[in-house]
Amino acid sequence: MSSNQLDKKSQAWSALFSEPMSELVQRYTASVEFDRRLWKADIAGSLAHAEMLAAQGVIGAADLADIRRGMAQITAEIEAGSFEWKLALEDVHLNIEARLTQLVGDAGKRLHTGRSRNDQVATDVRLWLRDEIDGIGTLLVELQRALVEMADKNAEVILPGFTHLQVAQPVSFGHHLLAYVEMFARDAERFADVRRRTNRLPLGSAALAGTSYPLDRERVAKTLGMVDDDGKPSVCQNSLDAVSDRDFAIEFTAAASLAMIHVSRFSEELVLWMSQNFGFIDLADRFCTGSSIMPQKKNPDVPELARGKTGRVVGHLMGLLTLMKGQPLAYNKDNQEDKEPLFDTVDTLRDTLRIFCELVGGIVVKPEAMERAARRGYATATDLADYLVKKGLPFRDAHEAVAHAVKVAIQQGVDLSELPLATLQGFNASIGADVFEVLTLRGSLDARKLLGGTAPAQVRAQVARHRTRLS
Numbered sequence: 001m002s003s004n005q006l007d008k009k010s011q012a013w014s015a016l017f018s019e020p021m022s023e024l025v026q027r028y029t030a031s032v033e034f035d036r037r038l039w040k041a042d043i044a045g046s047l048a049h050a051e052m053l054a055a056q057g058v059i060g061a062a063d064l065a066d067i068r069r070g071m072a073q074i075t076a077e078i079e080a081g082s083f084e085w086k087l088a089l090e091d092v093h094l095n096i097e098a099r100l101t102q103l104v105g106d107a108g109k110r111l112h113t114g115r116s117r118n119d120q121v122a123t124d125v126r127l128w129l130r131d132e133i134d135g136i137g138t139l140l141v142e143l144q145r146a147l148v149e150m151a152d153k154n155a156e157v158i159l160p161g162f163t164h165l166q167v168a169q170p171v172s173f174g175h176h177l178l179a180y181v182e183m184f185a186r187d188a189e190r191f192a193d194v195r196r197r198t199n200r201l202p203l204g205s206a207a208l209a210g211t212s213y214p215l216d217r218e219r220v221a222k223t224l225g226m227v228d229d230d231g232k233p234s235v236c237q238n239s240l241d242a243v244s245d246r247d248f249a250i251e252f253t254a255a256a257s258l259a260m261i262h263v264s265r266f267s268e269e270l271v272l273w274m275s276q277n278f279g280f281i282d283l284a285d286r287f288c289t290g291s292s293i294m295p296q297k298k299n300p301d302v303p304e305l306a307r308g309k310t311g312r313v314v315g316h317l318m319g320l321l322t323l324m325k326g327q328p329l330a331y332n333k334d335n336q337e338d339k340e341p342l343f344d345t346v347d348t349l350r351d352t353l354r355i356f357c358e359l360v361g362g363i364v365v366k367p368e369a370m371e372r373a374a375r376r377g378y379a380t381a382t383d384l385a386d387y388l389v390k391k392g393l394p395f396r397d398a399h400e401a402v403a404h405a406v407k408v409a410i411q412q413g414v415d416l417s418e419l420p421l422a423t424l425q426g427f428n429a430s431i432g433a434d435v436f437e438v439l440t441l442r443g444s445l446d447a448r449k450l451l452g453g454t455a456p457a458q459v460r461a462q463v464a465r466h467r468t469r470l471s
């Protein structure tokens, strides 16, 4: 398209077209309302391309200077909010190119040499996503740090550990928090891995088959920071694949879904813990809302919303997978639909992580309530069985003897540690007075001092490891 044709695209695409698009079709096919957020990446890609075209002698030095000048002005206009985005120009790429040509004339028309919007958009999305992944990585580190500090403060606090949401064994609350640190650490690894495959250059693939111009793709890759771990330029090796696959966006959304699911599990626990039936924690008021009818209410809206927004991100993953599944090679306009789910995934994950970085510090722990709940559920029954094993009983027999003891304790409405020694000895004669040490919650915790266990000493060791790793 010539510049005039670009400007008048609302009338018809080129000499080939005999009628303009209807307004409805124009609105239906346009993406500028949402893809304009790619503008920085679009300009960076264009400048890298132009600089390489000049170095290869495809365009002149004066053209490059004009393009740089025009792009500087466009950048200023967009930043100032004075850039006029036109729906008739369909997308971010055509809007910027048309304005460039308006500003600098022929040099603007030369920019698109050896390039197509197909490799252009694939490049833009990759550049944009790469930078967003970096921001998310930083937030994941911050969130882990907040959890680690909280874990350190609560290494000695005893929480009933659950299986099947039934009291199972006592655990350190710090240990519980560090479980989420492990999850978020793996999320960070996943994003770092996705980043490697995202940070590869499609430009040079043109529409689908590559181009006959003598482009230096590796130079463009280097200019754009698209390099591998060894600093070597990272360039997509097959033009058909480069312009058409969006697996990097799908992988990102899958990693984002897992991160959101981790946030969601934590949220579910916060909601439960804050309910009157648990009463284990309180959340700072700034993360809660009241009720318009029940004056006594304080609702954990932020974790509930995070749990809800997880569904939305998982939905985007399903959307992107489905978008891809029936597409023949190479580029199809279907791919324009990758943007809104991807953008919304980034926005949702970023905002959620930011809020949780703050929210963690605002958790008020109620250790007495946690400990009381741990006492109610015969959480040290396994410890009694282990005690009997140490006295020489096979584990299965010990398990059975303790089941009888728990039954009696339930009947009497007391904890195992409250049964008289004589009663306990009725279940097994080898039980001695030292049994009461193992029946305490703290004794149970301290006994699990192996790697990965819940003993406060082990929690402290893990806190130290995480601090080093995250510094």
Ligand code: ARG
Pocket: 031, 035, 091, 117, 118, 121, 331, 333, 335, 336, 337
């Ligand atoms: N707006 C388009 C997209 O997002 C840019 C590529 C258009 N290419 C084309 N041949 N129509 O995918």
